[in-house]
Amino acid sequence: MQIAILLYDRFTALDAVGPYEILGRLPGAEVVFTGVAAGPVRSDLGSLVLTVERPLAEVTAPDLLLIPGGPGTEALLADRAVLEWLRAADAATSWTTSVCSGSLLLAAAGLLAGRRATSHWAVLDQLAALGAVPCDERVVFDGKYATAAGVSAGIDLALHLAGRIAGDRTAEAIQLVVEYDPRPPYDAGSVATAAPELVASLRASGLVVTGG
Amino acid sequence: MQIAILLYDRFTALDAVGPYEILGRLPGAEVVFTGVAAGPVRSDLGSLVLTVERPLAEVTAPDLLLIPGGPGTEALLADRAVLEWLRAADAATSWTTSVCSGSLLLAAAGLLAGRRATSHWAVLDQLAALGAVPCDERVVFDGKYATAAGVSAGIDLALHLAGRIAGDRTAEAIQLVVEYDPRPPYDAGSVATAAPELVASLRASGLVVTGG
Numbered sequence: 001m002q003i004a005i006l007l008y009d010r011f012t013a014l015d016a017v018g019p020y021e022i023l024g025r026l027p028g029a030e031v032v033f034t035g036v037a038a039g040p041v042r043s044d045l046g047s048l049v050l051t052v053e054r055p056l057a058e059v060t061a062p063d064l065l066l067i068p069g070g071p072g073t074e075a076l077l078a079d080r081a082v083l084e085w086l087r088a089a090d091a092a093t094s095w096t097t098s099v100c101s102g103s104l105l106l107a108a109a110g111l112l113a114g115r116r117a118t119s120h121w122a123v124l125d126q127l128a129a130l131g132a133v134p135c136d137e138r139v140v141f142d143g144k145y146a147t148a149a150g151v152s153a154g155i156d157l158a159l160h161l162a163g164r165i166a167g168d169r170t171a172e173a174i175q176l177v178v179e180y181d182p183r184p185p186y187d188a189g190s191v192a193t194a195a196p197e198l199v200a201s202l203r204a205s206g207l208v209v210t211g212g
Numbered sequence: 213m214q215i216a217i218l219l220y221d222r223f224t225a226l227d228a229v230g231p232y233e234i235l236g237r238l239p240g241a242e243v244v245f246t247g248v249a250a251g252p253v254r255s256d257l258g259s260l261v262l263t264v265e266r267p268l269a270e271v272t273a274p275d276l277l278l279i280p281g282g283p284g285t286e287a288l289l290a291d292r293a294v295l296e297w298l299r300a301a302d303a304a305t306s307w308t309t310s311v312c313s314g315s316l317l318l319a320a321a322g323l324l325a326g327r328r329a330t331s332h333w334a335v336l337d338q339l340a341a342l343g344a345v346p347c348d349e350r351v352v353f354d355g356k357y358a359t360a361a362g363v364s365a366g367i368d369l370a371l372h373l374a375g376r377i378a379g380d381r382t383a384e385a386i387q388l389v390v391e392y393d394p395r396p397p398y399d400a401g402s403v404a405t406a407a408p409e410l411v412a413s414l415r416a417s418g419l420v421v422t423g424g
Contacts, residue, residue, distance in 0.1 A: 014233035021226035024257040027423040031259040040263060045236040047243040051252060051261035138395050150391030160397050166423060172400035173410055173421045179362030181401030182394035183350050185372050188384035189393030198385060209385045211239040
């Protein structure tokens with residue numbers, strides 16, 4: 001089973017690496033990091049550099065496609081070569097998936113037309129203009145299309161996918177290997193639980209965290 | 213604040229990238245991926261390649277040191293140059309931290325002598341032979357030393373650190389940006405909740421997930 005993860009300038013690292021850590025442990029999985037050109041790709045925070053090992057032209061028929069999000073998504077929404085590659089790859093997949101603002105890219109390629117999908121809370125409403133049906137949920141499945149909310153939600157998405165692909169027992173084994181028994185010390189991980197003024201200040205800042 | 217993350221052959225990607233995604237958002241943070249030599253470093257699952265941007269010799273006084281775990285830890289436990297670098301870097305830090313089997317490396321360097329520490333469940337008991345006091349907890353603080361359990365526990369560790377470094381409000385803002393509101397679809401993420409036969413089979417396999 002070939003799993004293709006798209007990398008691009010200013011992607012969000014955990015969007016890609018969370019699902020990688022889960023899906024890469026599926027028996028028979030071959031993960032391929034792909035992008036416009038082979039070589040280094042820098043993530044949004046600046047100091048993390050992942051490597052594209054095979055360019056898009058060499059990844060023509062993945063079984064599972066995963067599109068991470070990040071500030072760099074925006075520049076790709078009008079990139080005809082990337083959108084064309086997404087449509088062609090999607091024609092081959094059993095699963096087409098995204099994390100965070102990656103769903104905007106799937107929608108821009110026309111792959112989520114009329115489908116239920118989720119995204120990072122700060123951009124969720126943009127899905128509608130791109131033809132999808134925004135759902136304020138952490139993980140959304142609509143046929144072979146599976147989308148996750150922001151950043152860390154990709155880990156939950158990947159465990160759902162692992163269960164559907166290889167069965168509950170295998171998914172549970174992977175969960176135990178990566179000791180995914182989350183215990184966040186705060187309860188501010190969603191718009192529903194965070195303080196309203198925190199949500200407002202982050203929206204205003206473009207998600208840049210400031211001191212205090 | 214300089215945050216140094218050690219990379220080495222066959223590290224576990226999420227051990228490094230989970231904390232990176234949290235700590236890299238702290239106001240004033242400068243993250244440096246370091247390792248024996250500058251250049252690409254391949255993670256344990258084979259297809260993920262991160263880049264060491266500055267070699268150990270150029271990272272002499274980090275404020276925060278984070279050591280990820282992985283199968284590659286074992287080879288470093290007797291690497292005198294790396295252990296010496298750990299001791300020298302630790303002399304400068306405000307926080308010395310690890311995820312997963314990274315704590316074995318801190319202990320081998322003599323930094324956890326008599327200190328409470330945690331690690332991946334499968335290697336937790338090895339800490340005692342290296343002079344530390346093993347604690348079956350997800351995140352353990354002992355003075356400036358903070359250790360996390362396996363792989364995904366690094367995200368929880370990093371949020372604890374964010375709160376201590378920059379205050380609760382900033383840590384909560386980061387949690388909301390990365391939408392860390394975990395909803396694992398299974399409850400097999402710890403030895404306490406997983407089926408005993410699953411724990412036994414993973415121990416016997418060396419944590420390799422098999423089908424079924």
